[in-house]
Amino acid sequence: MSRKTTNQKAWLFVLPVVVLVAFNALIPLMTVVNYSVQETFGNNVFFFEGVKWFEEVLHSERFHASLLRQLTFTSIILIIEIPLGVAIALTMPRKGPWVSVCLVLMALPLLIPWNVVGAMWNIFALPDIGLLGKTLNSMGFDYDYTQQPLSAWFTVILMDVWHWTSLVVLLAYAGVSSIPEAYYQAAKIDGASSWAIIRYIELPKMKRVLTIAILLRFMDSFMIYTEPFVLTGGGPGNTTTFLSIDLVKIALGQFDLGPAAAMSLIYFMIILLLCWLFYTLMMKDEEK
Amino acid sequence: MSKISLRGLRHSYLDNPANDADWALKSMDLDWRDGGAYALLGPSGCGKTTLLNIISGLVVPSEGQVLFGDQDVTKMPTDQRNIAQVFQFPVVYDTMTVYDNLAFPLRNRGFAEDDIDVRVRETAQTLDLEKTLFNRASGLTADSKQKISLGRGLIRPDVNAILFDEPLTVIDPHLKWVLRSKLKEIHRQVGSTMIYVTHDQTEALTFADKVVVIHDGTVVQIGTPIELFEKPKHTFVGHFIGSPGMNLLPCELNNGVPLFAGQVVETENGIHSPQECQNLEIGVRPEFVSLSESGIPVKVVNVSDTGPHRIVDTRHGDVRIKLLITEDESIPADNVHITFDPAHTQIYADGWLVSEASK
Structure with a gap:
């Protein structure tokens, strides 16, 4: 004997959200799905092609190359930014007037529009007039990010670390400052070394915010477009052409809507899959 | 193990205490006999925890000295003082098992694993933690977590004193009674000085041989439970102890x-x-x-x-x-x-x- 009341009118309350989500996500996504299975010859003439574009993209060496570049880039910046961010957060003052000074300094890079960051670094790293480029060259390094792939990678990574480590710092700092004083007192009583304090108190307590930091940095760096586009335009050659830059080239440069749509969907699935993997791995112990 | 003495102790959390109210502790001279079971009794905010933290070295007093025997330890860091302290709310190392939690203070001090194993098992038995000894500490109830905290305090064989800062606040009433008797029993066995902070008179009177009553940063009376009852030295002791x-x-x-x-x-x-x-x-x-x-x-x-x-x-x-x-x-x-x-x-x-x- 179920006492549940059935009232279908409640759907009306959900309707606005459904409409909103439909217009800003589902419908555009379905358009992409639509393109991904069709061939177009202009004048809005479409032919159904099935999974042909998907096969093509998955077997394309160009896609493999940019995916590899993308994975390399994302791994490098995660390996640098996460430990660096945690280390900076741990050395930041916990109380006193310097707290707000540090927080403001840390937040500054995050407030700069992405294309401005790209433009800044573009000039900053110019080998003949930029402060960084000129300094490196006068120190004897052969540095020219417009010509040498290695210099270009170095600059793109340095720029990303400069721009985004702050985000990790702020999240990690929030985690560290929420640890009650009693933990540090107990650790002193137990005679714990400073490394033991980091290992057994600070890192475990930061775990949740670090998971978020890793996910955010992973997704953002995997989708990075504006900054390297402004800085190197994907070059020299194709050496800094990451997935999104490549995608835009195919979709808007060559106007290959079918392969571009298929590539977007594969791209989307990769991000979704990797995020799920990260999250599951990091939260594995929590459920016990 | 030695006597703990406080000489002319004063403490303020402010840099420049101006008037009487700025002092968390006002001029204190006290001797804690080696092996005594003491209770520090007083209302919340009277300076009990400050006093405890000064003894353990977590707080350095603004004025005065802390002596262990004849040695001046006022500025000595906590980890060199051989003091165990248990806090009001459970502190456990989440990523470790119960066993590793208990072993932690001993491992940090370089004890041999064999000795550690013996002591961990003893302590776990005393506190009834044997069944969960190899579980992760993070999944346990508040009761068990506080028992782990207590265990880390009790496990060290060489302590000058064990300080308890309202350790049974989060424990459920029935277990509270059991644990309090356990502590008393442990005190008889181990014989190290124990100082037990509480605002609960029943807890103080059942645990301690000597009760130190603190009011507003000052020690108003030190005495046996009977002395406090029959001859309060201050009206505060009179109305704080006894019901009504x-x-x-x-x-x-x-x-x-x-x-x-x-x-x-x-x-x-x-x-x-x-x-x-x-x-x-x-x-x-x-x-x-x-x-x-x-x-x-x-x-x-x-x-x-x-x-x-x-x-x-x-x-x-x-x-x-x-x-x-x-x-x-x-x-x-x-x-x-x-x-x-x-x-x-x-x-x-x-x-x-x-x-x-x-x-």
Whole structure:
């Protein structure tokens, strides 16, 4: 004997959200799905092609190359930014007037529009007039990010670390400052070394915010477009052409809507899959 | 193990304490006998935790010295002091098992794994943690987590003192009783000094041989539970300890004899220099007030039953006087009078027991 009341009118309350989500996500996504299975010859003439574009993209060496570049880039910046961010957060003052000074300094890079960051670094790293480029060259390094792939990678990574480590710092700092004083007192009583304090108190307590930091940095760096586009335009050659830059080239440069749509969907699935993997791995112990 | 002494200790959390209220602890000289079981009793915010943290070295006092035996340890860091401390809320290392948590203080001090294993198992047995010994500490209940905290305090064989900062706050009442008796038992076995901070008088009186009562940053009395009950040195001790607390009646002096309600009240202590005495009060516990044919006339306002006793709430003018009577004693309908037991009636000036008034 179920006492549940059935009232279908409640759907009306959900309707606005459904409409909103439909217009800003589902419908555009379905358009992409639509393109991904069709061939177009202009004048809005479409032919159904099935999974042909998907096969093509998955077997394309160009896609493999940019995916590899993308994975390399994302791994490098995660390996640098996460430990660096945690280390900076741990050395930041916990109380006193310097707290707000540090927080403001840390937040500054995050407030700069992405294309401005790209433009800044573009000039900053110019080998003949930029402060960084000129300094490196006068120190004897052969540095020219417009010509040498290695210099270009170095600059793109340095720029990303400069721009985004702050985000990790702020999240990690929030985690560290929420640890009650009693933990540090107990650790002193137990005679714990400073490394033991980091290992057994600070890192475990930061775990949740670090998971978020890793996910955010992973997704953002995997989708990075504006900054390297402004800085190197994907070059020299194709050496800094990451997935999104490549995608835009195919979709808007060559106007290959079918392969571009298929590539977007594969791209989307990769991000979704990797995020799920990260999250599951990091939260594995929590459920016990 | 050695005696712990505090000499001229004062502490303020402010950089430049201006007035009396800025001091969390006001001038303290205390000796903790080696192997004693002490309770630090006082209301929240009276400075108990500050005092404890000074002994363990988590706080460095603004003034004065802390001595372990003859050694001045005032500025010595916590980890070199050989003090164990258990905090009010459970602190466990989430990523470790219960076993590793208990072993942690020993491993940090370089004990051999064999010794550690023996001690961990002993401690786990004492605290009834054996079943969960190899579980992750993070998944346990608050009770068990606090037992782990206690365990980390009790496991070290070489401590000068074990300090407990209201350790049973989060523990459920039935277990509280069990653990308190355990601590007492451990104290008898191990014989190290234990200092137990609490604001609960039952806890203090059952655990300790000596109770130190703190009020507003000052030690008001150190004594056995019986001394605190029978001869409070300060009116604060009188009303903080005992349930209900001590009756305090404002009184006047007439030729050196205290008068209340126009009647001479015989007290256990006398007044030697009447001119020095301000704000005189007579203190008498409800246990030592009785109904009688003659004496101080009062009006009964309320009677409440607490089981073995009944508490009679009476008034003389504006002054409330409580007394305890047994179940079968009857209360006269009108013309109620009460008398005080002279051996347990004290006179206080400015809050202090009169013979102590010069303090």
